[in-house]
Amino acid sequence: MIANEQIKASEVRLTGLDGEDLGVMTRDEALALAKKHKVDLVCESLMSSPPPCRLIGRGAAKQDMNARKQAEKRKDGPLKAKEIRLTPHIEEHDYETKLRQLEKLLDGGLAVDLTVRAQGKESQQAKALLERLLADLKGRGSRETGIQTSGKGAAVRVVPARRP
Structure with missing residues (x-):
């Protein structure tokens, strides 16, 4: 999971807290917006240009990522x-x-x-x-x-x- 200052792209496609599309903006503008709302800026994929990022509550991104990993593991794991x-x-x-x-x-x-x-x-x-x-x-x-x-x-x- 790439978040906040770890994002190296100069421009990002940003999605807001409620899922609204905020468009393409520079990384610095997106980070400033995240700090203003006291949330994290999380990059969802590095496969496209500009990379899609979203604003998400602090700590919620990590929980979301762990939940996805567990669901994947449950689905792919051997059947008991x-x-x-x-x-x-x-x-x-x-x-x-x-x-x-x-x-x-x-x-x-x-x-x-x-x-x-x-x-x-x-x-x-x-x-x-x-x-x-x-x-x-x-x-x-x-x-x-x-x-x-x-x-x-x-x-x-x-x-x-x-x-x-």
Whole structure:
């Protein structure tokens, strides 16, 4: 963030405190205006000539910048995942409880790794249980990976439909 005397351009395109366009003026005039109103002169971009600058309350520019960085980091960062384990012989009440838990996690923006532990010939039942869960979670999330079956069960990763 470039502010006040750090701005080296001779002319700047200035935006006022309420978002009004004050036009192109010299850097010294803009700094004088900022001091008069007891605010900071902040440069928004160095990619254009003259660079766009705005008047913003003291300290507010830094808070605004930190908020933008955090939002960017949240958007670009890896999706956190929780693991939910099930068995192929789950009762209906337990299934509904797990389904509500999954909906809360997906609505909160977390990915979910669903794992069904199976023994022997139960792998088809495990896969059928995961397909049922995916069908019930249709609007809240979608699968990131296909259902992977192995000798000990089946697994799938479900990501939220929309990231916060």
